[in-house]
Amino acid sequence: MASTTLSVIVTGAAAGLGKCIATEFLKRGWQVALVDIAADKLSAATEELRALGHQGEALAVEADITNEESVKAIFDKTVAAFGQVDALVNCAGIMDKFHGTGEQDVALWNKVLDVNLNGAFLLSRLAVQEFLREGRVVRNGDATGEVKTGGAIINIASIAAFRGGAAGVAYTASKFAVLGLTTSTAAAYARQGIRCNAICPGGMATSIAEDFDYSNLGQLFSSVMKINEVSAGLSDTGRLARLVAFLCGEDGQDISGAVIKVDRGWTAV
Incomplete structure (x- = not known):
């Protein structure tokens, strides 16, 4: 028999935004599967949160x-531990090198699309x-009392899905495609009560920036720096984590197929 406690899978949970999101769910009493490829960081983060x-x-x-096969193992282990999965947060992601189409390395293109889109x-x-x-x-169930399966998916996209100058071509293309994945999933399974939403952060102080290699950057990096000069600053990871938890919870059940910008007005500039 599955537990009555809600459970969630959070990818990229060893550090940065993913860890912050996992923390918020734990505060709310959810069972949380923290997923990451970095074994040492994942172990340390899990022990810290426990x-x-x-x-x-x-x-x-x-x-x-x-x-x-690795993704299948995530679900097998989570269901074995918690009985079922009630929500998924696709937070894992990597950056490109701010290169335009003509200068983009094919290997890095494939890697960015593989993690940011194919993984999601x-x-x-x-x-x-x-x-x-x-x-x-x-x-x-819905307002009529009809029983629905329910379940929520949150995809962490980016304002790069709206601005060609917010990242390189690989990252931009991957996040643009994530919006299509989001809206298609929401439309296909609406009658089953399955919700899928995308959150598009602007600048954030997370590990994706802390671990970034700033050598050999492409020409699009200068446009990002120009946005920084007039933006309202970095968004708060704690507030974004609370938004994710809200969308996965009972009060977010009427929200699906939404694309929410959390960028302190970056895309308004």
Whole structure:
């Protein structure tokens, strides 16, 4: 019998925004599968969060989200530990080198698309299958009392999905495609109560920036610096994490197919 406690898979959870999102769910009493490819960082982050004594339960799952078998193992381990999966947060992502189309290295293009888009697709595919699985405990019904399977997917996209000068061509293309993945998923499974939304952050102080190699940058990097000069600054990861939890929770059940900018007005400039 599945637990009545809600459970969520958060990718990229060893550091930065993913860790912050995982922390917020744990504070709210959710069971959280923290997924990351960096084993040492993942172990340290999981132990740190467990030590804080939050009501929720943390499970560390080392995995490569670009590998189909590895992604299947994420769901197998989460269901074995928590009974079922109620939400997925696709937060794992990597940057490019701000190169334009003509100068973009093919290997890096493939890597960025593999992590940012293909990984989100593979996880979303199995999340939908899990939400529709026979015998899964139903968490909610609609206003008419019709029973629906429910389940929520949050894709962390970027304002690069709206601005050609906010990143390089690989990152921009990957995040633009994530919006298509989001809206298609929301439309296809609306009648089953499965919700899918995208959040598009602007600048944030996360590990994706801290670990970035600033050598050999492309010409688009200068346009990003110009935006920085007139923007309102970096967004707060804690507030964004609370938005993610809201969208996955009971009060967010009427929101699906939404693309939400969290950028302190970057795209308004």
